[in-house]
Amino acid sequence: MTTPLPFLLLSLSLAYRPFLDPLPVGEWWWLLFIPIVVATSMVWKAMRLQRLQFFPRQVVKMTLQVTLTMILLSVLLYVVVQVIIPRIT
Amino acid sequence: MTGTYTQPDDDVRINLIAPVLAWIIPGWGHWHMGHRARAIFIALGILVLYVGGLLIGGIDVVDREEDFWWYCGQVCASPATLGIEWVKNEKLNPAPSPQAGSGRQTPASRKPQPPLPPSDPNFDPSYVPAYSVSLGHANEMGTLFTTIAGMLNLIVILEAFRLPRHQPGHYPAPGERAA
Numbered sequence: 001m002t003t004p005l006p007f008l009l010l011s012l013s014l015a016y017r018p019f020l021d022p023l024p025v026g027e028w029w030w031l032l033f034i035p036i037v038v039a040t041s042m043v044w045k046a047m048r049l050q051r052l053q054f055f056p057r058q059v060v061k062m063t064l065q066v067t068l069t070m071i072l073l074s075v076l077l078y079v080v081v082q083v084i085i086p087r088i089t
Numbered sequence: 090m091t092g093t094y095t096q097p098d099d100d101v102r103i104n105l106i107a108p109v110l111a112w113i114i115p116g117w118g119h120w121h122m123g124h125r126a127r128a129i130f131i132a133l134g135i136l137v138l139y140v141g142g143l144l145i146g147g148i149d150v151v152d153r154e155e156d157f158w159w160y161c162g163q164v165c166a167s168p169a170t171l172g173i174e175w176v177k178n179e180k181l182n183p184a185p186s187p188q189a190g191s192g193r194q195t196p197a198s199r200k201p202q203p204p205l206p207p208s209d210p211n212f213d214p215s216y217v218p219a220y221s222v223s224l225g226h227a228n229e230m231g232t233l234f235t236t237i238a239g240m241l242n243l244i245v246i247l248e249a250f251r252l253p254r255h256q257p258g259h260y261p262a263p264g265e266r267a268a
Contacts, residue, residue: 022147022223022231029226035141036237039134043241046130047248055130 037066107249113168115139115242123255131245138238139166146223146231148173148181149200159232165239165246181219 016023025032041062045055104122111118116132119125142150151173153160163170182200201218205211223231 017220019143019148020220022149022221022227023145025145025227025230029230032145032230032234035137036234039138040237040241043131043134043245046127046134047245052126052130 033070034067037063037070041066102253103250104252107252108246111242111246111249112165115167115238115245118245118249119252122249122252124252125255135166135238135242135245138234138241139169142231142234142236142238143173144231145234146228148177148220149223150228150231150235151177156232159236162236162239163232165243166235167242170235170239177220 038059041059045058045062046052049055049058104118107118107121109118110121114132115135116128116130118128119131120128150156151160151163151170153174160170160174200222201220203218203222204216205213207214
């Protein structure tokens, strides 16, 4: 038998099996960078802050900084690839 | 590391247990040394990334053969990565699927094949793949999530080597010697 019985029974009732099937992220996959940035900020500030009194504020601040930087870099990259390089070549 | 809760450079005491605990469960090293709040935040951040990556891309994002260097990063998150790879290879990929062609086994052919359409003459209605191979953005983001979790945990593990035991109410100023 290819599939263990519990998974076979579960597949008969569910179209999606958590951890076994990928999520249908579709065209909104780029929004997944938000939890990456938030989690990274949370872990980094948890290790680096001397006192956790201002932890939420610092996490939000770092999240916004990273997000803004990523957006600016994306715009810069777009300008270089779509505007500048075609004019050079 | 001035301005943090860690020890000054001239007062180094190396921990050996905390880094191991930090690798087993993210944040456990900090919890072991008494930094409970930091441990919770570290665990929350890293585990959300790791579990989220497995949910987004499925267990197919853990692949030692096709994505070796990403796998190395995923191992840093937790030894659960080793367990997932073992379960995939030993329990979920026991033999070539009935619908797979014969011939030389490749990493791709060892994976469960997707179900054939009903119009195919070899269609088997009882065949259910043990897990689905993730492709495209789902696989990319799932791999990215889990590997970033591993890289963050690597920093946490390295931090745990020189982590001082928590002293309630004491926050050493930059350069201050630990009591």
